Amino acid sequence: MTDETLSDGQGRRGRRRAKKQRPFWQELPILVVIAAVVAALLVNFVGRPYVIPSESMETTLHGCAGCTGDRIYVQKLSYYWGDPEPGDVVVFVGPPSWNDTFQSTRSTNTVVRGVQNFFSFFGVVPPDENDLVKRVIAVGGQTVQCCDAQGRVLVDGKPLDEPYARYTIPYKPGLTFGASGGREFPPIKVPDGHLWVMGDNRNNSRDSRAHTSDDLHGTVPVDNVRGKAVFKIWPPGRIGPVRSQDPRPRASAARKRSKQSK
Structure with missing residues (x-):
């Protein structure tokens, strides 16, 4: 039983x-x-992927048209405990005066637009906002200008060491930014809580230099920063880290001393 x-x-x-x-x-x-x-x-x-839509950061990041269209991963954790530093590659929301060239990447069809919004979270299509990617050149309290006799950008009167910068036109003294091949812009003191940003592709980038006449004198509020670009995740042949490279001469000297001591 x-x-x-x-x-x-x-x-x-x-x-x-x-x-x-x-x-x-x-x-x-x-x-x-x-x-x-x-x-x-x-x-x-935590972070998210982004599509690089333009050529302003070549050769660090490739955009379009006629290029590989890099996908990058942008993490947010670093800036929970600190602000962006010179040399960081950041994604940020363009201030209102920067929206003059922005065009929506979305369809007018509600269903298609919903699908596009969904896939933008994974970096398959660009986000439908004025998100830009540039490199931080100067931070709050610093004064930036161009150029010295060699055409280099100056921060607090000292020329920067910028191995990532790509110039396709030689420096011509007296030509202001906006003229063909022009690099020069007057001294601008970056307000506290703001950044001065520039694309690595210096002759093909609408960055802080193109907005010096606006209310913020071309600077970007730190609060507009979405995150720090840390990795290229597509295409396979370009997978690898996106490196921060501090351009300040003092940092360069410190790097050289560190290498010599090893």
């Missing part, structure tokens, strides 16, 4: 388990919602 009771109890438990198990098609929507919540948390608080 004991064996029969045990057998009968095990059968009832087995039937209860069978009743509780849901078909996969019922569980799938729950899994999708959980995955969407996790993805949203990661995108908003």
